[in-house]
Amino acid sequence: MSDTFKPEIIAFCCHYTIYNFARDLQGLTKSGFPENVKIEKVSCSGRVARVHLLRTLEEGADGVYVVGCEEEKCHNGAGSRRAKKRSEYVKDVLLQLGMEPERTEMFFMPRGDEAKFIDIAREMVEKIKALGPSPLRGK
Amino acid sequence: MIVAERKPIQEILSMISGLRKILILGCKGCVTVCSAGSEREVMILATIIRMGRKKKDEPIELVERTLVRQCDPEFIDQLSDSIGQFDAVLSMACGVGVNFLADRYPKTIALPAVNTKFYGVAEEQGVWSERCAGCGDCILNLTGGLCPVARCSKGLFNGPCGGSVNGKCEINPDINCVWQLIYDRLKGLNQLDKLDEILPVKDWGVSSHGGPRKIVREDLKI
Structure with missing residues (x-):
């Protein structure tokens, strides 16, 4: 894929997971968070519904992912496990539509781990770059 | 309750191939309880269909609506003023709802978006099984x-x-x-x-x- 391709990626992030650095987006960018990943903060990753992920892709995003609390340490009990299930549902939908399921992912992350948060975003950017633009982009 | 399950996406897309304006019709009865045809499932299916059609460069206009029940005249007849504008109605109700749509609206194409499975119970969240x-x-x-x-x-x-x-x-x-x-x-x-x-x-x-x-x-x- 061309190096000029700059994927549009949306990250739904649990408030509790990113609480300590989410207010300083400029600082986050300076630390290496990719500019082409847009953060959508949610009160809990369990709040992210299947339709949120699907609509994000429908609207032309090249990738969408969810970041939530560690599986067994979710602030709200089962929120991040629910998010994982919904991400898997959307992966199956993408597969059935002949699209790459890797365009959506769920990541569990220790609370406040900024370095890991940045790594996840970079990983997603590289993955989507390799896939190329979404077939729904611009349509 | 009557338990149903959404059909595979490609089967639904194939069913509506060539149609340009469709009403996706949910039901707040049994299929809402078993998460097959609720208002939320209507939203999800509409999004999936739009994605599938966009991918093929065949845009489609979808209207989303959910009736209290599709198996009673007082609710199904609420469609009488608007149903003429659609190429087809894709019902997310059980087979009863699809039949009743077809009975009440002879000139409208009525299509099933779910497979109606059985009369059953929710054993736990996400698990249903037959009882009657x-x-x-x-x-x-x-x-x-x-x-x-x-x-x-x-x-x-x-x-x-x-x-x-x-x-x-x-x-x-x-x-x-x-x-x-x-x-x-x-x-x-x-x-x-x-x-x-x-x-x-x-x-x-x-x-x-x-x-x-x-x-x-x-x-x-x-």
Whole structure:
């Protein structure tokens, strides 16, 4: 894929997971968070519904992912496990539509781990770059 | 409740191929309880369909609506003013809803978005299983409240077949042998004597073998 391709990626992030650095987006960018990943903060990753992920892709995003609390340490009990299930549902939908399921992912992350948060975003950017633009982009 | 499950996406896309304006119609009855055809599932299916059609460069106009029930005239008739504008209605109700749409609107294409499976219960969140076959002549008073018509793989009426092993069905070891369950339950209720009664050959005429069924309650008719 061309190096000029700059994927549009949306990250739904649990408030509790990113609480300590989410207010300083400029600082986050300076630390290496990719500019082409847009953060959508949610009160809990369990709040992210299947339709949120699907609509994000429908609207032309090249990738969408969810970041939530560690599986067994979710602030709200089962929120991040629910998010994982919904991400898997959307992966199956993408597969059935002949699209790459890797365009959506769920990541569990220790609370406040900024370095890991940045790594996840970079990983997603590289993955989507390799896939190329979404077939729904611009349509 | 009636339990249903959404059809595979490609089957739905194939069904609506070439159609340009569709009403996706959910139902707030059974299919909402079993998460097959609720308002939320209508939103999800509409998004999936738009994605599928965008991918093929064949945009589609979708209208989303969910009725209280699709099996009652007072609700299905709410569509009468607007239904003419659609190429088809893709119903997320059970088969009853699709049939009733077809009955009430002869000029409208009525399509099923779900497969209607059975009358069942929610065992836990996300798991449903069959309990009643709607056979038309209930004998649950004789079987401890557990139905051999719906829950015995062979529909046996007078005890288990020879294939019941450790309380499991020989057809599928994930299924409990309902006759084992019936025996255990009646024993617990001190009603094992009920099993002495030999059930006669069932009259399937009151089931679907007798053709489409109908109930008329003169006391309720206006």
